Amino acid sequence: MIKLENVSKKFGTGAFGVSDVSFSIEKGEFVFLVGSTGSGKTTLLRLLIRDILPTEGNIMVNDWDVVKLPKDKLSKLRKHVGFVFQDLKLLMDRTVLENVVLPLEVSGSNQQEAVLIVDDILKQVGLMEHKEKFPAQLSGGELQRVAIARSLVLSPEILLADEPTGNLDQATSWEIVKILSDINKKGTTIIMATHNMDIIKSLKKRILHIEKGKILKDEKKPLSAQEEKDEEKKESHKHKENKESEEIQEKEKK
Amino acid sequence: MKYFNTAWKNIRRSPYQALAAILIMTLTFLAVSFFAFLLFGSSEIINYFESKPQVTAFFRNEAKQDEINALENQLSSTGKTSSIKFVSKQDALKIYKEQNKNDPLLLDLVTADVLPSSFEISTQKIEDLSVISDMLKKSSLVSDVIYQKDVVSALTAWTGAIRKIGIGLVALLSLVSIFIMATIIGIKISRKKEDIEIMRLIGATNWYIRWPFLFEGVLYGLVGAFVGWLIATVTLLYFTPFLESFLKGIPVLPAAPASLLLLLGIEVLFAIFLGVLSSFLAVFRYLK
16 A cells, blocks of 8 residues: 655755655556656656755655664665666666566575566566576667566566656556456556556546646546446457458458 | 575676785785784794704804813703703804805815804703803803894894784785775765666665675685685795705794695685675665
């Protein structure tokens, strides 16, 4: 569970990153954080792992009071909250495997176990064949998947993804979103900052609109399981109809 | 082990910095080793002289044998002597030949006539040496008295000076190596700043980040200590034959392997201390 109460972050320059933001997110939710560049999306996500401290307000992540969390407990919080950074923050002198295994190393798990977990995750994001490559040898979409894989190896309860489809083409973006929603189905809470409207519209998840540091709109439209099924049926039906009409058209042409 | 691997990778990836750090450590421990040899050797020499309370009296050439015998009786009647040994000119030549058997040039130049006959007198107690030496100095037969208290006090003064210079030099070199190592490790930390930031963001504790740098400092220290000790020890062994003939029968050399290993052990501990101290300086300055 994530809960923000009247959170403001004023930067040294006097500009507000976010101001008076309150919302809460339940366990297992998938939330889009939508807003234009500079609207405060990244600031909000950074506040959640205390990369920065708020000027005012309270932040709860699971049972942690993020603002009052002592420094030596910080690493614990960050092990439970995965983060896919906008600039990925991969270590360029380490291979894909070494990058992905890093959180496990950091948390002191044993090496054999770590290798198994990493293999599993790499399969999940489709990077097995690139395991021994360095970041410089990968494409944008592959790098993004490395970053996602790294954020997942500790099986975090919460995953924060900061524009994970930022620089990617439509097809690759969909691959990434597919990975994220698969993870979400397994129970991980996901907050994804983005301004890719196609994805937002078609996924039908809760949307937090943020502009100039303020939450403008909180569109809660969680579909029930039945609704979700109906939705899927409709989609596939439409797809079928389209296909059929295309086939008829083609036949007519012939 | 994992931290050690990371430290080793850091060293391999910047060999010149590692070399600089190891060289300054080697220099420090070379100085430590040499001064340890000097101090240990000189204190052994002092012990040797102190354990043998002895006065040597050289007779004039004109001294006659019965006069010498009379003096001997007079000395033993004091009851303070434990042994009086007469060394004739021939005996002196024999001893001289034995001591210089490897140097034929010195042997050719000397005959029994040149060497004086002498008494080697040991006393029961070291305090009695001055009484006996005073008696000998008064005798008209005696040309010269060598009284080991003088030798010991001269040596003690020398040892004191060596100790002061040694401690000063080792302290200075240690300080220099601490600062050089701290600077080198500091440079490495600054260069990895971004990596360190990333590691923190994905949940690395401060100690997870610090350990490899601490190990790196210790590793420099250990390699430096071992190489410094090795160079000093090999040099000592190489010069042992020469030094043995120079010390003429004082049983200081060859150095016991056990003491050399003890020295290595002490140096290893000191190296760990220097390594940890300098890495700590760097880590707490650059990794707050």
